[in-house]
Amino acid sequence: MSVYKLVCPHCRGKMRIRTSDGEHIFLRTAYLQCTNEACSWSCRATFEMTHELSPSSTPNPNALLPVAPSAMRRAALPQNDEEQLDMLDHKEHDHA
Incomplete structure (x- = not known):
């Protein structure tokens, strides 16, 4: 199937x-x-x-793909999750 x-x-x-x-x-x-x-x-x-959208928790060192650009990762998300932030794009700001 x-x-x-x-x-x-x-x-x-x-x-x-x-x-x-x-x-x-x-x-x-x-x-x-x-x-x-x-x-x-x-x-x-x-x-x-062609591209890695998220990393494996059990990586194979022989299975290396380029990390997908943020736009490609966003396009892979279900349509109802468009508002969710991409953790790889989020940068922590110093609140000091």
Whole structure:
């Protein structure tokens, strides 16, 4: 079962990942198929991890990605959390 929300560009039906191959620690090649039997379109896709949005609590020293810019991190937040401050952008002020 796929955790991705993939939509068929032809019939707008749900797509499923039939199989995938790991090309690299950050890259997978996937073979997708539309679940709408009347359509049944299939394709090849690649999924690439490009930026770290939040750090791992169990980091792998071989899994280093650039930290995403604040705008990219904000775009990844659910729409109802837009008002929440980004901790990495917040700077403590001296109240002395």
